Amino acid sequence: MSPRLLLLACFAVARAWAGEIAPEERRSGYEMMSRETQKIQDDDATNPGMLWVLDGEAMWKRKAGAADRACADCHQSMRGVAARYPSLDAARGRPVTLEQRINSCRVDHQKAPLLPYESKELLALSAYVARQSRGLPIEPKIDAKTKPFLDAGREAFHRRQGQLNLSCSQCHDDHWGKHLAGSVIPQAHPNGYPIYRLEWQSLGSLGRRLRNCLFGIRAQVPDLGSEELVDLELYLMWRARGMKVEAPGVRP
Amino acid sequence: MARAVVTVPARAKRGEIVEIKTLAQHAMETGFRRTQTGELIPRDIIRSFSCTYNGVEVCRVELHPAIAANPLIAFTTVATESGTLQFQWVGDNGYTVTEIAPIKVE
Amino acid sequence: MTTRRQFLIVAAALAAPTAAKAQLDPNLAANRKAAFQEARRRIVGDTLVRPGRVKLTLPPLIDNGNSVPLSVTVQSPMTEADHVKAIHVLTEKNPLPDVVSVRLSPRAGRATFSTRVRLADTQTVTAIAQMSDGSFWSDGAEVVVTLSACLEEGLI
Numbered sequence: 001m002s003p004r005l006l007l008l009a010c011f012a013v014a015r016a017w018a019g020e021i022a023p024e025e026r027r028s029g030y031e032m033m034s035r036e037t038q039k040i041q042d043d044d045a046t047n048p049g050m051l052w053v054l055d056g057e058a059m060w061k062r063k064a065g066a067a068d069r070a071c072a073d074c075h076q077s078m079r080g081v082a083a084r085y086p087s088l089d090a091a092r093g094r095p096v097t098l099e100q101r102i103n104s105c106r107v108d109h110q111k112a113p114l115l116p117y118e119s120k121e122l123l124a125l126s127a128y129v130a131r132q133s134r135g136l137p138i139e140p141k142i143d144a145k146t147k148p149f150l151d152a153g154r155e156a157f158h159r160r161q162g163q164l165n166l167s168c169s170q171c172h173d174d175h176w177g178k179h180l181a182g183s184v185i186p187q188a189h190p191n192g193y194p195i196y197r198l199e200w201q202s203l204g205s206l207g208r209r210l211r212n213c214l215f216g217i218r219a220q221v222p223d224l225g226s227e228e229l230v231d232l233e234l235y236l237m238w239r240a241r242g243m244k245v246e247a248p249g250v251r252p
Numbered sequence: 253m254a255r256a257v258v259t260v261p262a263r264a265k266r267g268e269i270v271e272i273k274t275l276a277q278h279a280m281e282t283g284f285r286r287t288q289t290g291e292l293i294p295r296d297i298i299r300s301f302s303c304t305y306n307g308v309e310v311c312r313v314e315l316h317p318a319i320a321a322n323p324l325i326a327f328t329t330v331a332t333e334s335g336t337l338q339f340q341w342v343g344d345n346g347y348t349v350t351e352i353a354p355i356k357v358e
Numbered sequence: 359m360t361t362r363r364q365f366l367i368v369a370a371a372l373a374a375p376t377a378a379k380a381q382l383d384p385n386l387a388a389n390r391k392a393a394f395q396e397a398r399r400r401i402v403g404d405t406l407v408r409p410g411r412v413k414l415t416l417p418p419l420i421d422n423g424n425s426v427p428l429s430v431t432v433q434s435p436m437t438e439a440d441h442v443k444a445i446h447v448l449t450e451k452n453p454l455p456d457v458v459s460v461r462l463s464p465r466a467g468r469a470t471f472s473t474r475v476r477l478a479d480t481q482t483v484t485a486i487a488q489m490s491d492g493s494f495w496s497d498g499a500e501v502v503v504t505l506s507a508c509l510e511e512g513l514i
Contacts, residue, residue: 036417036427040474045259045273048322054257055277118514182504198422199506201279201321208514216508252421252506269467282476284453288512305465312461318452318476320425326472330465 021173021187026243029186029251032177037198041250049127049196049248052120052203056128059121065112071125074109082130083138083245086234088146095140095149095234098126099205100225117224123203127194130247137244138191140237153235156228162219183252189240190233192249203248206233258339260353264331272303273326276341276349282317298343301325305355306335331357390451394484397455401446401486402494412497414447414485423503425474428457432469432487432495436462442469444488451481477503 030038044050060071086095089104096104099117102125106112115122142150157168171180172188179185193206200208207224210232214221222229256276264270276298283295301313301323310329329337339351383389398407411433420426434442441464447457460471469487477483480503486496 034417034419034421037421040425040427043273045257046275046324046326048275048277048324051257051275051277051322180507183507196322198425199510201424204514212508212510212513215510215513221513282453308465310463310465313471314459314461316454316456316458318449318454318457320474320476324472324474326429327460327462328466328468328470330467332465 021176021239023242026189026240027176027187028189028191028243028246030192030246030249032184032186033250033252037250037252041192041246047196047248047250049194049203049250052124052127052194052196053131053248055120055124056126056131059125060128065106065110067109067111069110071105071110078129078132080133080136082126082133082247083136084140086140086230086237088141093145094227095146095230097205097207097225097230097233098129099207100230102126102129118205118208123194123205126205127203127248130194130245133245134247135244137242138237138240140234140241142238146234149231149234150238152228153231153233153238156232157235157239162214162217164217164219166217168213188236189243190236191240191243192246192251194247195249195251198250198252206236255349256339256341256351258337258351258353260337260355262354263356263358266331266333266357268331269328270331270355271326271328272337273324274301274339274351276301276323276325278322278341278343278347280315280317280319280321280323284317296344296347298323298341298347300342302340303327303329304338304340305329306333331355333357387451390453390455394448394450394455397448398484398486401448401488405492405494407486407494407496409496409498411495412445412485412487414483414497414499416483416499416501418500419502420477420504422506423477423479426477426501426503427472428475428483429472430460430470430485430487430497434469434487434489436464436466436469438464439490441490442466442487443490445469445471446486446488447475448484448486449477449481450484451479452476453478457483477501479503 040046063070082098085098089096099122102122103114107114160167171185176185176187190206194203196203207229210229211221256274259273261270278298281293281296285293287293295317297317298315302309303311311327313325334355334357337353337355341349413431415429416426430445432442434440442462445460448455449457457475458473462469482498482500484496484498486494488494
């Protein structure tokens with residue numbers, strides 16, 4: 001192979017990987033917090049997220065809706081479920097988040113009204129389900145049906161946007177570990193969601209966090225549950241594949 | 253709805269000092285925050301916490317707005333005899349929550 | 359008919375007191391420090407407060423000022439004759455000086471307490487222990503508090 005061709009080949013490979021974090025270099029946001037905040041997450045007795053998990057457990061067992069059915073009437077263990085979301089919804093022909101799936105179940109099977117996004121009830125249920133995947137590796141299913149949405153999410157992650165003309169990738173792939181004002185820039189893996197965020201003083205979903213970020217870079221903020229937000233969540237979960245679920249995580 | 257959760261060892265030796273951790277779900281609104289239009293959001297906090305051990309008060313805490321939301325209160329008590337630990341949180345706007353935990357002392 | 363000039367003068371006069379109230383107090387730091395001294399005096403009176411026996415633990419650089427883990431431990435046998443009656447935590451730069459007061463008795467076994475607090479600014483936090491013999495002991499801890507990199511302004 002001529003030197004020039006070799007150089008071009010190297011350049012092509014480098015460009016393809018430019019920005020993406022090597023799998024072995026991925027770090028959970030947990031590792032970028034102070035030891036004191038880590039301890040809050042580690043102990044169920046001090047993790048405020050557990051308040052929502054316990055609420056969720058109570059709701060899970062309670063009959064609801066016109067069908068007078070409890071989640072527990074149909075479902076046993078939800079171990080591994082949250083690690084696979086966002087997941088394909090056959091009826092809708094596109095991936096949905098765990099919160100959207102919970103709402104589908106409520107409407108279709110319990111004949112109960114939708115729970116609003118970021119409501120205490122919906123967060124409690126998703127926290128209860130997600131907690132049961134704690135310690136398991138993230139593995140959203142990517143196949144011919146879900147790949148187009150993954151690609152859309154990847155494109156969104158790498159696209160410069162907003163008044164600050166920043167892409168997610170610029171901070172979270174290229175400058176993680178460095179500081180933005182007083183905060184350490186994490187790699188932005190969603191392995192702790194739903195998280196108890198100290199800034200919120202409450203539990204919240206990945207969708208809420210993404211909207212906050214986009215607001216921060218002065219970009220157009222998509223609605224909670226919107227397709228572009230879910231596509232981005234799918235990409236982020238795929239990007240974090242293999243990393244352990246930490247729900248309910250605690251984050252600054 | 254889980255208003256509060258307490259973590260107490262189920263059993264202990266007589267005279268042993270046991271650790272108790274409690275979490276209460278409460279926004280602890282300071283009274284210093286303002287809405288987007290500038291109105292002051294009124295204070296709404298938990299004001300006091302107490303723990304009684306078979307009816308005897310073993311810990312009392314006065315909370316102020318500087319206590320973080322969803323307050324953690326952790327303390328110790330001597331395992332004197334088997335019985336019941338009762339925890340009570342009292343706050344603004346009639347907020348009152350009680351939790352009970354048994355303790356077996358050998 | 360009111361002229362525009364008259365209208366503006368009246369409007370400004372009406373707005374001034376409320377505007378001044380909503381503005382940040384120019385003597386904020388001094389007033390908060392005075393409030394801290396007053397709170398301290400309310401607790402200890404004229405008694406001398408000695409440094410020592412108290413250990414106040416706070417992370418030196420915190421992740422978020424909304425929730426800072428804090429613990430206080432006081433050296434004491436916690437007997438009927440010699441125990442800690444109360445632990446008080448105060449700040450100099452928060453809107454209010456009092457943070458928390460814990461009442462203990464020999465039933466506690468150990469004079470120790472943990473919670474999470476809000477800290478408004480980089481400052482020194484003070485813990486004062488009130489002993490059964492009427493003496494007061496204290497410890498201070500310095501904390502650096504920063505604002506979050508991106509403020510969300512209530513967006514959910």
